[in-house]
Amino acid sequence: MLHIFHDYLHAKFPITEQEFALIEQVAIQRRLRKRQYLLQEGDVWKYDAFVCKGLMRTYRVDDKGQEHIIQFCPENWWTGDRQSYVTGEPARYNIEAYEDSEVILIPKADFREIRMKIPALNNFIFDLLERSFIALQNRVNSNIMHTAEEKYAQFLKTYPDMSNRVPLHMIASFLGITPETLSRVRSHQLKK
Amino acid sequence: MLHIFHDYLHAKFPITEQEFALIEQVAIQRRLRKRQYLLQEGDVWKYDAFVCKGLMRTYRVDDKGQEHIIQFCPENWWTGDRQSYVTGEPARYNIEAYEDSEVILIPKADFREIRMKIPALNNFIFDLLERSFIALQNRVNSNIMHTAEEKYAQFLKTYPDMSNRVPLHMIASFLGITPETLSRVRSHQLKK
DNA sequence: TTACAGCCTTGACATTTGTCAAGGTTTTTT
DNA sequence: AAAAAACCTTGACAAATGTCAAGGCTGTAA
Numbered sequence: 001m002l003h004i005f006h007d008y009l010h011a012k013f014p015i016t017e018q019e020f021a022l023i024e025q026v027a028i029q030r031r032l033r034k035r036q037y038l039l040q041e042g043d044v045w046k047y048d049a050f051v052c053k054g055l056m057r058t059y060r061v062d063d064k065g066q067e068h069i070i071q072f073c074p075e076n077w078w079t080g081d082r083q084s085y086v087t088g089e090p091a092r093y094n095i096e097a098y099e100d101s102e103v104i105l106i107p108k109a110d111f112r113e114i115r116m117k118i119p120a121l122n123n124f125i126f127d128l129l130e131r132s133f134i135a136l137q138n139r140v141n142s143n144i145m146h147t148a149e150e151k152y153a154q155f156l157k158t159y160p161d162m163s164n165r166v167p168l169h170m171i172a173s174f175l176g177i178t179p180e181t182l183s184r185v186r187s188h189q190l191k192k
Numbered sequence: 193m194l195h196i197f198h199d200y201l202h203a204k205f206p207i208t209e210q211e212f213a214l215i216e217q218v219a220i221q222r223r224l225r226k227r228q229y230l231l232q233e234g235d236v237w238k239y240d241a242f243v244c245k246g247l248m249r250t251y252r253v254d255d256k257g258q259e260h261i262i263q264f265c266p267e268n269w270w271t272g273d274r275q276s277y278v279t280g281e282p283a284r285y286n287i288e289a290y291e292d293s294e295v296i297l298i299p300k301a302d303f304r305e306i307r308m309k310i311p312a313l314n315n316f317i318f319d320l321l322e323r324s325f326i327a328l329q330n331r332v333n334s335n336i337m338h339t340a341e342e343k344y345a346q347f348l349k350t351y352p353d354m355s356n357r358v359p360l361h362m363i364a365s366f367l368g369i370t371p372e373t374l375s376r377v378r379s380h381q382l383k384k
Numbered sequence: 385t386t387a388c389a390g391c392c393t394t395g396a397c398a399t400t401t402g403t404c405a406a407g408g409t410t411t412t413t414t
Numbered sequence: 415a416a417a418a419a420a421c422c423t424t425g426a427c428a429a430a431t432g433t434c435a436a437g438g439c440t441g442t443a444a
Binding site for chain 4: 105147148178180181184
Binding site for chain 1: 230250254258260262274275278314318319321322323324325326328329330331332335336337365366367368
């Protein structure tokens with residue numbers, strides 16, 4: 001599992017083997033079966049998590065018991081609850097494996113130390129956060145200026161492979177529409 | 193104008209006068225009258241911008257000519273188009289002064305250099321980005337799980353002073369609803 | 385195999401939100 | 415002061431989306 005992370009980092013910025021060893025020392029490897037949880041609402045999230053394999057979903061449950069998916073996280077992406085991570089508050093999100101997965105966890109304090117020792121890593125993480133920010137902003141955009149149909153079309157364009165990996169009702173949840181509406185939007189698009 | 197930025201930074205993290213002088217050397221001070229633009233769609237955004245005074249709005253225009261407000265930025269906040277900044281693409285957003293404003297611009301290349309020279313600044317900017325990310329994520333949340341009425345209630349809670357500074361139709365635009373819907377939501381809330 | 389659970393679709397109907405048009409008020413400009 | 419523009423509200427109606435219920439399909443478990 002670690003070699004995937006190793007290759008990923010090497011592809012992203014120059015990192016020596018000595019530097020990678022620092023990460024290796026503190027990395028926690030975790031295998032998750034489908035439906036196992038990485039984080040449950042109420043717990044405090046204290047890691048940086050890299051998904052080597054599989055697919056995680058982050059969701060939240062509202063007062064009516066409805067699930068709302070905030071993020072899909074496939075292999076080679078990072079996941080976690082940044083709000084809980086930063087503030088120390090209990091998480092409002094659940095993170096669950098939707099496929100059998102392999103995840104590397106790096107405890108917050110360790111990761112901070114290592115980032116300070118490896119400036120290139122620190123810069124990379126900064127870039128990553130910047131890109132996540134941009135992605136989120138585009139999503140807000142999509143939410144406030146598009147109809148259900150346009151949002152779905154944009155989803156397909158932005159995450160083309162995701163549509164094969166998760167059921168439609170989860171895509172609906174991610175988009176903030178009901179499964180019925182998504183179903184109708186789709187049958188409408190077919191007619192074109 | 194610079195002293196406001198000076199005080200802001202001092203309040204946020206320890207910074208020496210020598211360090212601040214580095215920033216001062218490259219800082220561009222700009223005064224904007226209401227309705228003047230800081231950025232226009234199509235231009236490339238190359239600054240980090242701190243608002244000392246006033247209020248900026250970032251918005252986008254869709255195919256039908258409709259404006260959609262992405263961000264309000266009052267004094268003591270940072271603004272800009274991060275997508276254009278990071279990728280070098282032409283901006284899709286407009287940034288306009290909604291009140292007479294004073295803004296400090298720091299060119300991207302200079303800011304990067306200074307951040308590398310002042311680790312505490314770099315860490316602070318990282319924290320800031322992290323918090324912006326969290327705020328955006330909460331907004332996505334609100335968008336996908338709430339009705340117009342709930343979104344407005346949450347807006348009032350999250351940005352209590354903003355409701356006194358901008359007209360209602362701009363709040364509607366920010367929330368992704370029509371002014372008429374907002375008006376009805378408000379009259380409905382009064383009845384409670 | 386049978387039974388079951390999860391998933392997707394469809395129809396009928398309710399609710400929410402958008403659109404268009406009008407009017408009144410306030411603010412800004414001339 | 416007068417005129418114009420911006421802003422907010424309201425009504426009537428249309429369109430989009432949600433809710434509820436039913437049914438069929440598919441893959442998995444017993």
